[in-house]
Amino acid sequence: MDFKYAKRMEYIKASEIREILKVAERPEYISFAGGLPAPELFPVEEIKEVCRIVLEEEGAKALQYSATEGYNPLRQWIAQRMNQRLGTSFDTENILITHGSQQALDLTGKVFLDEGDIVLCESPTYLAAISAFRAYGCEFVEVPTDDEGMIPEELDRILTNTKRVKLIYIIPDFQNPTGRTWSLERRKYLVEAATKHNVMIIEDNPYGELRFEGENLPSVKSFDQAGCVLCYGTFSKTFCPGYRIGWVAGEKSVIEKYVLVKQGTDLQSNTLAQREIAKYLELYDIDEHIAIIREVYKRRKTIMVQAMEKEFPDGVTFTRPQGGLFAWVELPANVNARDVLEKSLEKKVAFVPGGSFFPNGGKENTFRVNYSNMPEERIIEGIKCLGETLKQFV
Amino acid sequence: MDFKYAKRMEYIKASEIREILKVAERPEYISFAGGLPAPELFPVEEIKEVCRIVLEEEGAKALQYSATEGYNPLRQWIAQRMNQRLGTSFDTENILITHGSQQALDLTGKVFLDEGDIVLCESPTYLAAISAFRAYGCEFVEVPTDDEGMIPEELDRILTNTKRVKLIYIIPDFQNPTGRTWSLERRKYLVEAATKHNVMIIEDNPYGELRFEGENLPSVKSFDQAGCVLCYGTFSKTFCPGYRIGWVAGEKSVIEKYVLVKQGTDLQSNTLAQREIAKYLELYDIDEHIAIIREVYKRRKTIMVQAMEKEFPDGVTFTRPQGGLFAWVELPANVNARDVLEKSLEKKVAFVPGGSFFPNGGKENTFRVNYSNMPEERIIEGIKCLGETLKQFV
Known part of the structure; x- marks a missing residue:
């Protein structure tokens, strides 16, 4: 063969x-x-307890097929958490539960990228974002980046001179691989530039809750008036990666497209995992x-x-x-x-x-x-x- | 925006x-x-017990990241089960654990399909296969199908006259949506035809274990000398769909491609789910x-x-x-x-x-x-x- x-x-x-x-x-x-x-x-002991309760109280439901969008109490918790921490104003319908935030990358490629489209990224950027997006035939333009984020003049120049830019992908908090964090000014500037050039921003934020020095900064999304920022989040770093539960948050009309695409990709995320995490969040103090x-x-x-x-x-x-x-x-x-x-x-x-x-x-x-x-x-x-x-x- | x-x-x-x-x-x-x-x-009570044991014995491992290929004891069980039931000769390395068999469809599209490629399917065929493959820009040619499967003369005619046929997608046992089952002769014939025309067969088999009348038939794969058949399986119908655990089985070199693609798509399937199912299979009699x-x-x-x-x-x-x-x-x-x-x-x-x-x-x-x-x-x-x-x- x-x-x-x-x-x-x-x-x-x-x-x-x-x-x-x-x-x-x-x-x-x-x-x-x-x-x-x-x-x-x-938190192994707590998870053991949570598994027992979920299976006892709602076993059949927790083991059955469920909605592509995700488990509503979990979506609601995520929306509220983001609003408190990141200055966003999401509700349940703004959230799609994904199979880890790696799947958010893949779905983004499917929803937005045609062959030959351009993704702008930090230099360097997250390795697995490169492989996720590249499967959709895009090319990358690295925006020169310093300790405060992408350099505005360079970003301007590239946005002005590059055709077919579809996405700007960034990790503003404690970036993988550099550990760097974007300054407040650069966050604001990025949203202005993206809005002006009608380009989507992907704000990937797996590590934001793990700040151990300095002050929390508002999310890039919090400066977004036009609906041009999509946010990724995950329970992998604050809870357990084995569950493969992450999310993408954004404008409802965009999230509807993601739901359509996720339906054909894997139907839905693990029902039991979603309900166990939701039960943990109800019974224990994740903070x-x-x-x-x-x-x-x-x-x-x-x-x-x-x-x-x-x-x-x-x-x-x-x-x-x-x-x-x-x-x-x-x-x-x-x-x-x-x-x-x-x-x-x-x-x-x-x-x-x-x-x-x-x-x-x-x-x-x-x-x-x-x-x-x-x-x-x-x-x-x-x-x-x-x-x-x-x-x-x- | x-x-x-x-x-x-x-x-x-x-x-x-x-x-x-x-x-x-x-x-x-x-x-x-x-x-x-x-x-x-x-089996809610059994799963409750299995969750307890997995978290007690191997909690930290069950909640951590794990290999893209899947949990080895589960892969091994699947290979042995297929060999017993379906006349295949797989081992662990022939199996990739997927996030339900819907993901096997998506990964197949990514691995094989370019825009304009042709997928042959039964008429009618499984709805979600259409949406999974279509995302990769393929087109479908429906092969006229009767109660025994695709009609050989029609299949021949289409394979001979159609350019760019990449895949033949079938559900030979108790098909969705028709409930029909392919005859032995048609299974053999399909493999011969696909081998001759150098086209991959996707044998999707979510329902095969649920035969309640008549005799089990050998899988299409069991007639495959050339390595042209890929098999999908799932625990959704024999165990619980909420876990989202399925698999794809095939030649090692092909499965390696699937692993590469899954890595960029969602890193890996849920660790806990895989270990819980493996533990269930160890402790209880799924038959x-x-x-x-x-x-x-x-x-x-x-x-x-x-x-x-x-x-x-x-x-x-x-x-x-x-x-x-x-x-x-x-x-x-x-x-x-x-x-x-x-x-x-x-x-x-x-x-x-x-x-x-x-x-x-x-x-x-x-x-x-x-x-x-x-x-x-x-x-x-x-x-x-x-x-x-x-x-x-x-």
């Missing part, structure tokens, strides 16, 4: 992270490679739970930054995130992080080279480190070891 | 079934419209459970067929399925089932008009009835009422 795949399969490739993770998941490795939450913080996560990640971040300051050679710089799961390391221009990784894996320390976070190829002298998944002593040990490796290159 | 959607959104429309279901789900309706399993048969479902559906089917024989006017014909969830009714050529539905809904009896199961438009004098979701006395009452309505038209 000569398999005739679709053309898009030529540019759908194995994620580099995934291959590294396969090695790094062995227990003898110190892995800064993944983006895994700390599993020891999952208390998130406060614990924040505290642990804050300590891990602090310890990692201190270790990097101590162990990394001169000429290596890195971000100091105020929240989220990741920091970003930049090496001298002549050092390739893939070479560093090769040596580092010999010493059983893993991270992700930065090159693949640039959709058009880019800075090979960068890498991403995750601090949420390793206990403090292993962070210290791993960074020390990584520092020694770096000294062979810098 | 002037929303600029992708071109495909012009032909992604609300499913007619879904709109009917919204009305018919009210408790005062007798609904033959959906495809819901009988919720009173869900005993399926035997109960079969027994109940057999009775409901028998009662529905007897009621249709008694209540439907002359000139109305219908299938007598040997398994599955659906029967198919054909009215005289001049009667439109949509008109019948309008009258029938006034009397609070719902079904799905057949026209939308023909991708290129078709026999409006047909409709689908489901017998799995209503208790026996409501089937009798509903068919009687529907018979009275039909007498106004026939």
Whole structure:
């Protein structure tokens, strides 16, 4: 059999992270490679109780097919939470429950992207957004980005000179992979520019609740008068990723399109998962739970930054995130992080080279480190070891 | 904001079934419209026990991210089950766990279909397969089909004269919507024809375990020497649809492509759901459970067929399925089932008009009835009422 795949399969490739993770998941490795939450913080006992209650009180319903839009009490909770935290004004009908926020990316591609359309993104940007959108044949233009977000003059120039820009994709809070957070001014400016050029903004916000320093900033959406911002959220970082429950929020007419598309894609998200999360939110205080996560990640971040300051050679710089799961390391221009990784894996320390976070190829002298998944002593040990490796290159 | 959607959104429309279901789900309706399993048969107590054990024994793992391919013990169970029941020779690596078999349809579109490609299907065919594939810009050619499957001469003619045929999509056992089952000879012939023309076959088999009369037939896949058959399966009809756990099985090199595509689509299926189902399969006898479902559906089917024989006017014909969830009714050529539905809904009896199961438009004098979701006395009452309505038209 000569398999005739679709053309898009030529540019759908194995994620580099995934291959590294396969090695790094062995227990003898110190892995800064993944983006895994700390599993020891999952509220297992509470979830056990919630499962029991949901199955006892509403078992048949929880195991049956249910609406594509999602479970209404959960949609309502999400709308209220976003309104409180992010200054939005959503209600139930503005929310579609998705199979993790990765599915929100895929559905966005299906709803908006034709072959040859352009997506603007931060430089660097989230790797799995690149692969989700690319399946719909789009191309990426990276907008030069600094510590406050996309640079306005560059954004203007690109929006003015580029045909067929359909979407601007950003993670404004504790970005993956850099850990950077957009300033208030840049958020406002982005909405103005997008409105002027009639382009949708995708505000992906998986880490916003995990701020451990500084003050919360209003969402990009909160400045949106025209309805041009769509928001993604997820329970993966504040609760448990295994449930695969996320959402997309936006104008009702747009969400209706997403519902149509989700119907043909997978009918609906897991009924039981939605009802269990909703029951947890009813019976327990998720803010208390998130406060614990924040505290642990804050300590891990602090310890990692201190270790990097101590162990990394001169000429290596890195971000100091105020929240989220990741920091970003930049090496001298002549050092390739893939070479560093090769040596580092010999010493059983893993991270992700930065090159693949640039959709058009880019800075090979960068890498991403995750601090949420390793206990403090292993962070210290791993960074020390990584520092020694770096000294062979810098 | 002037929303600029992708071109495909012009032909992604609300499913007619879904709109009917919204009305018919009210408790005062007798609904033959959906495809819901009988919720009173869900093994709620066993699932409660399984949830408790999974969270107690492996809570942190069950709530964490996991591999795109799926949970290995579950993949292994599926491979063995298929080998026993369907005469295949799969192992773990041949199986990808999907978010219901609807996702298998979507991933198939992504892996195989370019705009303008042709999918051959039975006439009529499963509605949600049409919407899943159509999102990738394909067109459908319906192969004339009788009670034994696609008609060989017609299949030959179409395969010989049609350019760009990529897939042949079929449900050989107790098809949705007709309830028909392919004969052994037609299964063999299909594989020969597809092999000769180098076209993939998608063997979708959600109902195969629910045979209540006659003998099991070998799967289409069991005749496949060339690796041209991909199989879909699901736990939705034999266990619970709310979990959204299905699978696709095929050649390893093809499954690897599916894994790549699933990674960008939604990362992975629900970890907890996969482990709970695997634990259920370990601790309980699913064959005993399926035997109960079969027994109940057999009775409901028998009662529905007897009621249709008694209540439907002359000139109305219908299938007598040997398994599955659906029967198919054909009215005289001049009667439109949509008109019948309008009258029938006034009397609070719902079904799905057949026209939308023909991708290129078709026999409006047909409709689908489901017998799995209503208790026996409501089937009798509903068919009687529907018979009275039909007498106004026939």
